[in-house]
Amino acid sequence: MDDLRVANPTESSRWLSEGDEPAFRALLQARYGDSYSYPFLYEPGGASRLWSAGRLISLGQFDARGTLLSHTGLWVTPGRDSVDSGLSLSRPSRRVAGDRAEHAHAWEYVLDRLKNHVGFLHQNTSTLHLMAQRYASRFMRAVPVGLVVDYTRGERLIGVEGSGVPMQALAMTTLLGGPLERTRYLPSGAWGDWLLSILAGLGLSDTAVQVPMERGHGGTERYVLRPLDWNESLQLERRLFVGRGGGEPGLKSSRARVDLVHLPMGEAGLVSEGTSALLAAGYRPTGIRLRHHEPDEIVFQHIADAQVACAAVGQARLAGQDAQLLFSGWSDRCARTS
16 A cells, blocks of 8 residues: 555645654553553554554644644555554644644545555444544544444543443444445344444445344354454454354354454345344344455344443444434344343
């Protein structure tokens, strides 16, 4: 993605390099104290190693004196059809540089170049405050596509009242090249209707077909799940549901605190089988992940205690009606199907 960094997007923003790491660490400390979930970023060389390896691309905004006021990171995994936005933070009690038009221009620059490489920009946006959601919607053209229960724990945002509790992330996606026209199979019933509302927000409801769920799971079937991601810092694991086979007798991850399973939406039989198996094992749909070269996916999360999860999700601070309806709809269905 070298073309992304051939120029700085705006007068007050530029791409960070090794010499900016002390300023980055100071910003991280000012925003989170020592509570950020990725402790290695506080260490000298922690961010620089990611920058030099091309795993993290960092855009910073500076004031006239050269103070780093805000930062946005793009997490890159070679071969993926998407990039993840994260590490978005700003200095407490300081207004970020540039006006609304400059922020809009910066993201127009970034998104226009990203679309030459990937189809989607994904992010798990904070619900501890509203600013991040408004910024993602307004400037990054991000659309709500789901949630993650207890995405982080113990992070304390300095200057944000009520932080320090588990954070329920709002999953959002920016469509860069447009999704492919394809049939997307959803389970019938209450969860299927909730997932259909997410597709409607993406302009894709006409591509959805709802199928009845398979019945009769006795708990003896074995399923194959393929690893997708493991985030050691968050103890978050993503796996792909492949189908029946010689896998483990249980579906639940043995190591994850946040246990996510992606179910491909490209085959009616797999959606029917997988939804029934995952619901029976304590998983609940939490969103949709769009793909470019592979079938799109329904994302499920293992919910150990539905009552606790519903209460936690109900505490989220949400900026827009679409996000509010997404969260309330999820809580209602989780309570009814648990």
